Amino acid sequence: MQIIPAKTPGFVKTLFPNFVWNVDTQNKELYLTFDDGPTPEITDWVLQLLSNYDAKATFFCIGNNIEKYPEIFQNITKDGHTIGNHTFNHLKGWKHKTKAYVKDVKKTQDLITSNSSNLFRPPYGKFKTKQSKQLLKMGYKIILWDVLSYDWDKTVSEKACLNNVISAAKEGSIIVFHDSIKASHNLKYALPKILDHYTRRGYVFKALI
Numbered sequence: 001m002q003i004i005p006a007k008t009p010g011f012v013k014t015l016f017p018n019f020v021w022n023v024d025t026q027n028k029e030l031y032l033t034f035d036d037g038p039t040p041e042i043t044d045w046v047l048q049l050l051s052n053y054d055a056k057a058t059f060f061c062i063g064n065n066i067e068k069y070p071e072i073f074q075n076i077t078k079d080g081h082t083i084g085n086h087t088f089n090h091l092k093g094w095k096h097k098t099k100a101y102v103k104d105v106k107k108t109q110d111l112i113t114s115n116s117s118n119l120f121r122p123p124y125g126k127f128k129t130k131q132s133k134q135l136l137k138m139g140y141k142i143i144l145w146d147v148l149s150y151d152w153d154k155t156v157s158e159k160a161c162l163n164n165v166i167s168a169a170k171e172g173s174i175i176v177f178h179d180s181i182k183a184s185h186n187l188k189y190a191l192p193k194i195l196d197h198y199t200r201r202g203y204v205f206k207a208l209i
Helices: 010-015 044-050 063-068 070-078 098-115 129-137 160-168 183-199
Strands: 029-036 057-063 082-085 173-177
Touching: 010 063, 029 044, 029 183, 057 063, 057 070, 063 070, 063 098, 070 082, 070 129, 098 129, 160 183
Parallel strands: 029 057, 029 173, 057 082
Antiparallel strands: none
């Protein structure tokens, strides 16, 4: 059930101005992001589909998955997409002390250092103020979102998932999907249609930097 709106309200963005919610542009650009991978079969399916549309994206990877599936991780970087940090163990920030949370982030960063990425997205989009301040101080760019697809939510139909994006995305929107098994049903329905819909309208899909 969608408790948080698919489109992030403007007032929420103003409450947290140090986070990146969208890209400020008037150009026909969209920013697809994929959380929780790399995942066998799902991530490579996403990569192939993106390649078909000459689209770039940003993958917020879980460190534990990078360790388990290094070849899939290498496929992401080989295809020219951007990597972001999504903690090592997909931690809920509010359940952990700042020191432990930051240590978990660093553990993942050690695995993606070669990509020189300073992008970070907190799992569930939530963490403690102390944790966010510490990560900002360490030079991380904290990426949230403008549009949630709700691909992972079993109560959201595949058509509703598609509509969440089509009805809300505009120039500069950062859109959240998940390259995970849990989200795969809605993802495989919505993503091809979104790529086709916006490509036909002259949009390009870019990776965050």
